[in-house]
Amino acid sequence: MIREGVINWAILLGLVALPLWAVFADEIFTITLTTRVVILALAAVGLNIALGIGGMVSFGHAAFFGLGGYAMGILAYHAQTYAALDFGIVEIEGTKSMPVIWLVATAISALAAWLIGLLSLRTTGVYFIMITLAFGQMFYYFAISWGAYGGEDGLSIYVRNGFPGLNTLVPIQFFGLCFVALCVALILQWRLRGSSFGLTLNAARQTPERVETVGLNPMKLKLLAFVISGAITGLAGALFADLNRFVSPAMFSWQLSGELIILIIIGGVGRLMGPVIGAMIFVALEHWLGGLTDFWHVYLGAILLFIVLFSRGGVIGFLTGKEGPHV
């Protein structure tokens, strides 16, 4: 059996080595594909904080992914059309600056997560799953009917947004940005898990009543984790929109929420690098099997079935021989 730390470093190094190789081999598409892995992993790291540590099975995390995407899309759209955002009493200029867009995307996603969490965290189990799904679908149908920003057709952004000191149109540079964002999120998840907050959140997942007897409010703990989770997923949405230079209501879809959960289950629920290896497997299957057959999801389903039946710690649990904390 392999130690989890070794696996984690191997995954990270592999994630860096692949696009670097692609630069020398002039395989630009491989860099784009790896960037997609990194962004999906970032979104899943966000969800992993809620699901893996806090035990909140959110079926509506696409709402935050989409909000981040639309924050980017709307700001960039107004920057490229030179038309200010009109809020009635105040007008705001659009922007092509990634740092500003990221700030807005995470803030809006965090705010939405706070509101959704306030309502949905009053429920547990299947009701929590359904209420988060309902919120996700509300955003989805709103985006479809929002004609000002493309409605069902979505919104195209012609030029990738900029980051000071970098040329984000160069794929490897944009990959580097996304990779740094992923590393920051992973460090946050790692520190969070070992912190007093992470321990009490983990405890609240197991026995909320016992947590109350030691003077902690499980609702507040979970809400804070949900907000952090939503903010990270929102940032991933903004990066995803920049990668594709396109936003559409599909970013809010329940399928995407489901895919994020599947990524985590494949990699290992609550595992530090579970979302990353899950995203690698997902994108690899999507790319290679998707090229062979339209029914590649069948194979994804088979892998998921195998993992759920035989390795409840996900791929990392399978490799380490430890099922992990959430069994």
Next chain:
Amino acid sequence: MSLLQVKNLTVSYGSAQALFDVSLQVDAGEVTALMGRNGMGKTTTVRAICRMMSSAGVLTFAGQDLHRLPSHRVARLGVGLVPEGRRCFRDLTVEENLIAASRRGDWTVRTIGQLFPRLSERLTQRSASLSGGEQQMLAIGRALMTNPDLLILDEATEGLAPIIRQEIWAALVRIKSETGTAILIIDKSLKELSAISDTAVILERGATVWSGSMDALSADVSERYLGV
């Protein structure tokens, strides 16, 4: 003024009334035994005190009306509960269980380790893999980590091996003598309760039927209400 004051406490489970008229008080630094046969309302009383269920009547701690507070605020006020059963936070290690409950005060991971040396030897072990007795020690340690003024123990020695029971009783004597923490304790062992308790309250069918100094508890009363 008493640290904990319970007067005419009533609790219902739906249409079934469980507590009719429970009254008791615990003074600072005092150990009070809450006794009675099975199903007489001891655990319900404790759960009501900790606001884990709604109740009516007078319920004050350090002069504050507990009825106004949610469960976690009661704990923050200084009421540490070792609930019935010994479910610890299974996925966390012994040390993490203690840290998760930690609040500022004299009780730390180190002092808990001194109280229960068995725990200090297993700090990095997941609590799910501890024996029943060790889990019970951890449950007591976790409650102490909140640095309470009142420690409530609900059947803390139930179903444990005699040697573990002895260790737990010895720890409770130390807590009483060295820290002056008030204790409200539910247990079936009259012998050990008599040794540690200053006062006793007996519940019968959801009501207080006897209360007073432990020394004044006669054999006749024990026989009638406790069957011993």
